[in-house]
Amino acid sequence: MTTPFLLISRSAEFETRLRELLGGRLAVVPGAFLAFGAEATIAQVVEEPRVAFIGPVVNFDETRSVADELHARYPDVALVVVREQSSDLEDWADELQLHAVVSPLAGEDELKMFIVDVVRWLIVEGKATMDEFRPRAAGIDPHARAFAELMGIPTDPDPEPEPEPEPEPEAPAQVWEFPPLESDQRPEAFAVVAPKGGQGKTTVSINLAAGLARIAPNSVVLVDADTQFGDITAALDLRPEGTIVEATSDAASDELILKTTLTHHRGDFFVVASAPSPELGDAIRPEALGRLIEQLRGIFRYVVVDTTPGLGEQTLTVIEHVTDAVFVANLGVPALRALRTELEMLRTIGLLPANRRIVVNQSEKNVGITVKDAEQIIGAPVGVEVPRSSAVVLAGNRGVPLIDDDPRDAAARAMMTLVTQIAPEAKSRSARKARR
Ligand SMILES: Nc1ncnc2c1ncn2[C@@H]1O[C@H](COP(=O)(O)OP(=O)(O)OP(=O)(O)O)[C@@H](O)[C@H]1O
Numbered sequence: 127m128t129t130p131f132l133l134i135s136r137s138a139e140f141e142t143r144l145r146e147l148l149g150g151r152l153a154v155v156p157g158a159f160l161a162f163g164a165e166a167t168i169a170q171v172v173e174e175p176r177v178a179f180i181g182p183v184v185n186f187d188e189t190r191s192v193a194d195e196l197h198a199r200y201p202d203v204a205l206v207v208v209r210e211q212s213s214d215l216e217d218w219a220d221e222l223q224l225h226a227v228v229s230p231l232a233g234e235d236e237l238k239m240f241i242v243d244v245v246r247w248l249i250v251e252g253k254a255t256m257d258e259f260r261p262r263a264a265g266i267d268p269h270a271r272a273f274a275e276l277m278g279i280p281t282d283p284d285p286e287p288e289p290e291p292e293p294e295p296e297a298p299a300q301v302w303e304f305p306p307l308e309s310d311q312r313p314e315a316f317a318v319v320a321p322k323g324g325q326g327k328t329t330v331s332i333n334l335a336a337g338l339a340r341i342a343p344n345s346v347v348l349v350d351a352d353t354q355f356g357d358i359t360a361a362l363d364l365r366p367e368g369t370i371v372e373a374t375s376d377a378a379s380d381e382l383i384l385k386t387t388l389t390h391h392r393g394d395f396f397v398v399a400s401a402p403s404p405e406l407g408d409a410i411r412p413e414a415l416g417r418l419i420e421q422l423r424g425i426f427r428y429v430v431v432d433t434t435p436g437l438g439e440q441t442l443t444v445i446e447h448v449t450d451a452v453f454v455a456n457l458g459v460p461a462l463r464a465l466r467t468e469l470e471m472l473r474t475i476g477l478l479p480a481n482r483r484i485v486v487n488q489s490e491k492n493v494g495i496t497v498k499d500a501e502q503i504i505g506a507p508v509g510v511e512v513p514r515s516s517a518v519v520l521a522g523n524r525g526v527p528l529i530d531d532d533p534r535d536a537a538a539r540a541m542m543t544l545v546t547q548i549a550p551e552a553k554s555r556s557a558r559k560a561r562r
């Protein structure tokens with residue numbers, strides 16, 4: 127497909143603006159054809175459109191008949207009306223089966239983001255594939271290349287590449303790079319789990335991901351699989367492009383589409399953002415969650431998964447698909463007993479991951495229970511003890527990982543100990559830094 131976008135409009139000015147953005151990807155049927163009826167107008171369309179813009183300067187009846195005709199011929203097309211906000215717009219949207227409305231006065235960036243949203247919607251709904259928007263011979267059409275960059279899709283190589291006069295030092299086809307997995311790098315996937323809520327899973331997950339990203343920038347993904355009350359999006363102050371709901375949709379079994387659902391964090395890691403509501407999160411099928419983790423393990427060196435407390439079906443599926451588990455418990459008898467039961471239960475059903483670490487969180491002196499006592503109760507050694515610290519709460523309120531917000535804090539240092547236990551390179555790196 128070479129022209130997935132279609133414009134039917136009487137405004138030469140809007141046509142020029144859309145052409146600026148979409149270049150050769152846009153087919154145009156001049157509004158003059160509307161005088162001969164919708165059928166005659168749509169007969170001018172050569173290639174099946176994916177997104178059709180109708181307007182501006184196309185009246186209600188014309189829009190209705192064109193929309194009906196397009197729907198009948200191309201059921202999966204996204205219909206966009208280009209029209210200024212006005213009081214009757216709701217009637218248009220109700221009566222015309224429109225998918226979106228955009229103002230002809232929208233600025234360039236707004237228009238760009240609007241188009242990206244419509245395309246993403248089509249892909250997530252399974253009405254189109256990323257391939258259909260991939261420009262061919264992108265080297266020839268700068269607009270097509272710009273659009274590909276915007277969408278983060280790699281462009282096809284030019285079928286007859288022109289000789290390059292100068293080697294270009296930089297021209298990334300994607301906004302964010304996913305460094306390729308090297309053959310000696312075994313991808314590691316961590317489930318951060320706890321039998322009870324509020325023990326510090328999310329805090330540990332975020333800091334583990336942020337710490338691993340220091341040694342493997344952009345090779346780490348943090349997944350908010352606490353599908354009901356996941357709060358990583360808020361805790362990291364993210365404005366996500368997509369969430370775990372889209373990442374586990376059927377459409378996302380395509381790796382390119384999966385990548386469009388990821389959100390980049392400025393600490394050089396990616397995030398599969400929290401579900402937008404408990405209902406949507408609850409509806410995620412465990413198998414889809416398992417598939418997501420497997421897919422991410424094919425892309426990233428480290429996958430860190432925050433989970434729902436307890437051993438529900440989703441969390442069990444997560445545990446089934448990881449290499450390591452990090453168990454988190456507070457230094458209190460009920461939490462430690464619950465952890466012992468959880469470990470026993472996982473062992474009984476044969477799901478205890480080969481590598482496990484126990485983090486005792488929010489430890490305090492003089493509460494009558496020591497880490498040694500904790501090990502007795504759990505029946506397993508404790509890897510890291512993270513003290514209770516107000517810096518944790520402050521970092522959470524600022525939307526910044528603790529290890530970045532207050533690296534000298536004792537809880538932050540304990541989080542880094544966990545990171546170096548997992549990836550010893552992190553230690554030599556910080557030692558080198560200290561020596562310098
Ligand atoms: N070491 C710590 N010191 C002080 N406060 C902490 C510490 N660890 C976590 N907290 C605070 O305890 C609360 C619960 O932590 P967190 O959200 O990480 O737990 P969780 O296990 O993910 O909880 P949930 O089960 O609700 O998802 C948060 O307000 C967090 O800021």
Ligand SMILES: [Mg+2]
Binds near residue numbers: 327328329352357
């Ligand atoms: Mg949590």
